[in-house]
Amino acid sequence: MTATVIDGKAFAARVRGQVAEQVARLKAEHGLVPGLAVVLVGEDPASQVYVGAKGKQTVEVGMISVEHKLPVDTSEADLLALIAALNADAKIHGILVQLPLPSHLNSDLVINSIDPAKDVDGFHISNVGLLGTGQKAMVPCTPLGCLMMLRAHLGKLSGLNAVVVGRSNIVGKPMAQLLLGESCTVTIAHSRTRDLAAVCRGADILVAAVGRPEMITGDYVKPGATVIDVGINRIQRDGKTRLVGDVDYASAAAVAGAITPVPGGVGPMTIACLLANTLTACCRENG
Ligand code: GUN
Numbered sequence: 042m043t044a045t046v047i048d049g050k051a052f053a054a055r056v057r058g059q060v061a062e063q064v065a066r067l068k069a070e071h072g073l074v075p076g077l078a079v080v081l082v083g084e085d086p087a088s089q090v091y092v093g094a095k096g097k098q099t100v101e102v103g104m105i106s107v108e109h110k111l112p113v114d115t116s117e118a119d120l121l122a123l124i125a126a127l128n129a130d131a132k133i134h135g136i137l138v139q140l141p142l143p144s145h146l147n148s149d150l151v152i153n154s155i156d157p158a159k160d161v162d163g164f165h166i167s168n169v170g171l172l173g174t175g176q177k178a179m180v181p182c183t184p185l186g187c188l189m190m191l192r193a194h195l196g197k198l199s200g201l202n203a204v205v206v207g208r209s210n211i212v213g214k215p216m217a218q219l220l221l222g223e224s225c226t227v228t229i230a231h232s233r234t235r236d237l238a239a240v241c242r243g244a245d246i247l248v249a250a251v252g253r254p255e256m257i258t259g260d261y262v263k264p265g266a267t268v269i270d271v272g273i274n275r276i277q278r279d280g281k282t283r284l285v286g287d288v289d290y291a292s293a294a295a296v297a298g299a300i301t302p303v304p305g306g307v308g309p310m311t312i313a314c315l316l317a318n319t320l321t322a323c324c325r326e327n328g
Contacts, residue, residue, distance in 0.1 A: 043294065044297040044300040045298065046294075046300060046301075046302055047306060048302075048306075049186070049308065052190055052193065052310060054313075056189070056310070056317060057098065057101070060102045063320055064102055064104055067320075071327065073323060074103070074105055075104045075322070076104060076105035076107065076132045077133070077137065078107040078133045078136050078137070079095055079109070079139065080123065080124070080127075080136070081110050081139045082139075084113060085141070088141075091139065092110075098313075099316060099319070105132065113143050115143075117146055117147065120138075121151065124154045127155075128155065133159065134319055134322045134326055136155050137161055140211070149166075152165055159322055161319050163178060163179040164210065165179075168180075169215075172215060172219075179318055180215065180219065180318070181212070183314075184216035185314045187271065187307055188219045188220070190269065190301065190310060191269065192223075194299055198220065199223060200226070201226070201245040201246055202225070202228075203217075203220040203227045203244060204227075204240060204246070204248070205227065206231070206249050206251050207249070207251045207287075208231045213229060213250050216248055216250065217229050225246065232251070238260050241262065242260075242263050243263065244263060245263065245266055246269070247262060247263075247269070248269045249268070249271060249287040249288050251272065252272060254272065255285055255290075257270075257289065258292045258293065259292030259293050259296045261293070262297050263296075264297075265297070266298060268293055268300040268301070269300075270287055270288040270290075270303050271286075272287030272288065272303060273286070274286065274287070285303055290303070
């Protein structure tokens with residue numbers, strides 16, 4: 042079997058197009074422009090790339106983008122004061138603090154200081170609780186993008202066996218909650234799971250979010266399964282830097298029914314969902 046490739050790049054372009062249409066309508070009918078503030082502390086190169094891409098795409102869909110780049114030795118008090126100001130700013134509907142933060146800053150404290158209604162990452166403890174109890178929440182962007190692609194590819198997910206490999210707060214846990222919300226039978230597997238390959242082979246939906254390059258090979262995949270690769274790993278191969286996922290694409294694609302590539306799969310959907318969440322935050326705030 043050769044798997045269908047789920048084209049996240051094309052999917053994300055459609056989502057951005059829909060967001061841009063709705064932003065234009067909000068502006069024309071209500072004079073409202075959604076605003077997203079992104080806060081970056083320090084100079085982590087990967088974070089700088091992500092923040093740059095977020096700002097560019099925010100502007101492209103017609104929203105206001107505000108970037109706050111703070112020095113690496115920013116105090117917690119100064120960061121909390123900035124977030125308080127953004128919480129109070131009526132022109133800002135979404136606030137994102139890029140993670141990871143430098144180690145002297147308490148990430149939980151910082152994230153939980155964001156107004157939950159502006160928490161477009163869905164990381165605030167209130168949004169985590171709302172999602173976990175099946176209530177209307179801001180949903181983390183990466184798992185939301187994965188769910189959108191799964192729904193588009195498979196239709197109803199009810200009753201399917203889903204295995205999420207990885208238990209992070211950003212991807213694994215919210216992904217599992219979303220799949221449970223779709224009435225999947227959900228297993229969260231991780232580095233301590235016994236016979237991980239056998240557990241994964243039970244999956245109709247396999248989501249890989251472990252952060253280990255090409256760990257999930259074709260041996261882990263049930264024939265015909267849908268494989269979603271959340272990994273973004275930079276590796277050296279043949280003297281070049283390459284971007285690879287957590288899935289060994291060639292061997293998995295030979296067994297799977299459908300698969301997301303890296304790059305061009307989940308990655309573009311994450312920012313598209315951030316824009317969709319910012320639009321949602323703006324619409325909810327303004328009734
Ligand atoms: N760092 C890596 N992924 C993310 C994300 O989705 N949101 C934030 N804020 N930081 C990240």
